[in-house]
Amino acid sequence: MAIYLSCEWFVNAVEWLGERLNVGKMAVGTILAAFGTALPESVVTLVAVTTGATAEAKNIGVGAAMGGPLALATVAYGVTGAMLLLKRRKDRAAALDAGRRMPALVDAGAAGPDRFGPPSGEAEQALGSEADMKRLAKDQTWFLPIFIVKVALGLVAFAFKPVLGLLFFAAYAVYFWREIRGGQDEDGEQEELEPLKFQPKAACPATWAVIAQTLVTLAVIFFATQLFVKQLDAIGPMIGLSASVTALLLSPIATELPEIMNAVIWVRQGKTKLALANIS
Secondary structure, eight states, X not given: OHHHHXXXXXXXXXXXXXXXXXXXXXXXXXXXXXXXXXXXXXXXXXXXXXXXXXXXXXXXXXXXXXXXXXXXXXXXXXXXXXXXXXXXXXXXXXXXXXXXXXXXXXXXXXXXXXXXXXXXXXXXXXXXXXXXHHHHHHHHHXXXXXXXXXXXXXXXXXXXXXXXXXXXXXXXXXXXXXXXXXXXXXXXXOOOOOOOTTSTTOSSOOHHHHHHHHHHHXXXXXXXXHHHHHHHHHHHHHTTOOHHHIIIIIHHHHHTHHHHHHHHHHHHTTOHHHHHHHHO
């Protein structure tokens, strides 16, 4: 509950932060939100690998790094897809209910064939426009080759392999720069943002309030996730799971909860573009 509620406040703050930085909605999901919610698994990996005294402790770090993408590609996409289907069903039911309440308009032909039913091309537009899909596909073309190389490097041993980690930082720096430099979305779509939670009565909140809400919610997400991971690490041996299995399967699900919760919140708000960008 702490993770979910703090994620609600976080997505509220990060949308205003994106507006302040003049970046498009896709960049808000792929860069700002994703970078913040990736902190838990990043810290788990860093602490376990650099300070772990045993092989099992280091396995937790490796599992967090390798299991994170696995959890996103399965659990996160599954939850987001289910939320999209539920939302579409709810929207259809609301449209049909509106049509039943206004039979006179329908009989008189005042409404077109799609006035109270699903809009034309709904199936094609369920996940966004063609431009949105191209942006998401571009994210995958960045991620998949890099992840494949990372997995391949894990299968071989050579002395200077740790230095290659700098290449991953460089690749992300290039991706970060390209996304931020992209500015506003090409469609120029402007969407009214919900009031900032820290200043609910302000039409345009102060920059300090946006930054403060972002940092506070990130801190809550971080500590709540760490607590959740520790509980899972304790539960694993209790149910007979090895440390490696716990690190690869249970811990990543816990550390990826912020991304999953962000996607659920954005889908519920009708912001599918942000939801998909965040988990991509």
